[in-house]
Amino acid sequence: MDQLAVNRPADRASPATIVTEPSVRSRIEQYFLTINNAFPATRDVASIVITHMLPDRPYFLDGVARGADLISVLPKPRSCDPDTRAAVSSRYQCDDLDRDRFTHTGKVLAYVEERAAGRDLVLLDIGGYFAPALTSLCRQFSGRIVGVIEDTENGYRKYLSCGKLPCPVFSVARSPLKQPEDYLVGQSIVFSTESLLRAHGDILHGRETCVIGYGKIGRSVANTLRAKSVRTTVYETDPVRAVEAMSHGFAVKWSKAEALGRADVVVCATGNRALDGEDFTYLRPGSYVASVTSSDDELNLASLRGAYRVDRLGPHLSRMTSWNHHFYLLNDGNAVNFVHGAAVGPFIFLIQGEILAALALLSSGRVMEPGLHEVGNREREIIARSWLRCFNEE
Template sequence: MDEMDGSLTLDRAAPATIVAEPSARRRIEQYFLAVNNAFPSVHEVATIVITHMLPDRPFFLDAVARGNDLISILPKPKSCDPTTRAAISGRYHCDDLDRDRFTHPAKVLAYIEERAAGRDLVLLDIGGYFAPALTSLCRQFSGRIVGVVEDTENGYRKYLSCGKPPCPVFSVARSPLKQPEDYLVGQSIVFSTESLLREHGNILHGRETCVIGYGKIGRSVANTLRAKSVRTTVYETDPVRAVEAMSHGFAVKWSKSEALGRADVIVCATGNRALEGEDFTYLRPGSYVASVTSSDDELNLASLRGTYRVDRLGPHLSRMTSWNHHFYLLNDGNAVNFVHGAAVGPFIFLVQGEILAALALLSSGQTMEPGLHEVGNREREIIARSWLRCFNEE
């Protein structure tokens, strides 16, 4: 468990590559080549990439390296397929991603000085790792931080919370091209949750579920559960999203204790500490807790130390027991869909295409104002058209 006994990796039986068929591989390679050609890097920059090391990632990393100097890859430890990492390490330099190091600006500065001293550098981020140190990096780095590209909503919020960025920060988190991924991630969360329940001799049907958070992924989770005829309640603190959930036909609870106390399965989808402290005591005894993202962001498991005993019942299931209460934690509180590779098919390449477009804009040599930026609709249309040509052939 991340907060209690170290990091977690994917199931070591995960496939080493996303596809085996040469024709499918050619489609992916043709797509990324088309995106690279549409958005060429005019001036080569050094890049450091934080990424999920999943079986689809080598295609994207090769595209990043085409025209730029990919000097280091930092795989996220909770979504790192060891076979994929071993293959990538033979072609690119990989470092271990240490969350503690990234909470100390001086340590982050020392790291990028070691890897990219004096260089023009673009940081590709997933989860806002560079956000706390970005101002110090822009002021003190011996080279130049050209900009950052952030993938996730949670990371986007972290950059927002630090005030106006000192350099251009592109976010793809709210792009229309990410909507297909978010929708399919919600479905994969439900699939993996039920798969892990089945390993414990249970199923979703006949149980009460509660989705905490009705954002993009939470909405998809709730609707997927309903499509499977599973009774679903939403707990949402944002009144606008709560109204939206009600308009979609979901029961919305205003009391967290009531929502948790009646649910057999809880899916946490906020990215912002859905459960912490006394929240865990509200859980219905014997209920299951699943998360859509890292336990660091979704659950304050550190608050359970000294109160709950952890019993490992299987590779992805733990029983949390106090003197008068117990519940089950799926995948150590990390994103449950990573157990099954977090596959969303070729739709993941849409977002990766937009990241490449943002990288090209940053390396264009044009002066860009510090602050938050998005890729334009024209670029998104080019990416979508390239994707359709490669993956929707008649």
């Protein structure tokens, strides 16, 4: 939304902060200790971590620090709880995640040199930030890029598009251990969307909804909406996923203009520009637009500059108005569930455990071929069993 002039009210809501009871905190700490013990660090490596700075994250960062020298944390700015950042900053180096920096290879290299010159280094990524500069980093960095660990599907695609990768890149995006998180993220998207509508005096029931994208999260969003008896249509360009959506009982539209024109609420779940340019003009006047990820990835808001005026109606609701059209944008086009902390409970620790397992594999000294890698089923079973022992006690 920085590209558009916004009329803002004075009041701004601060992100929610989760208070963890001592007994729960002890259980989480024990889980991460168990994972670190199952996948111990075997040699000295450094790590730089890009992450959502949410209240559950310090436990994970402590786990990273036990597996590698955690020399820098880069919080994603649109999912950064200020209290959590303050707590993490008291223990680890926190730097601002400047998107402009990561579009210039020279700036990325200068930053990595400043923090980790001469070190063996593992990069923990969310969203493929290091992908454009990775080849240059591997060639020019004074130390050695041991490998990358990528969390998200969007980031996985960015590394995949690099072609021949210069180092090992572990992805957890398609892990079975991520499926519980994806399912619950879809539910949290619907919860936050409805909460923001209610804050505007509106509700989902009686509305027509459209989910753009029937991937892992889009599927969960659509099914959650249907479970709430909300009429839902799917727009999906992948014919295999479109068939799947139809087999699950959803109406599937082949025309984006038709799908958008009849929807009162549109949930964008592609991770790759669901709405761009004239797509916004297809939106039904007065409709709401929600996203499951960053606006930079999901929406081309820059294409609205000069054509739409932005009026802030509340902390997380904006009215977008042109001379003959208007719609409402939730949370500036960013992931709506971050308004409420993006909470998915302890299930988030499953995939964080897999990231720690990947970190141990990269730091083991084993020779790994450059390219895409995944953690094996044996490691996943250890993580799932450890999680069950900590969070499913009878």
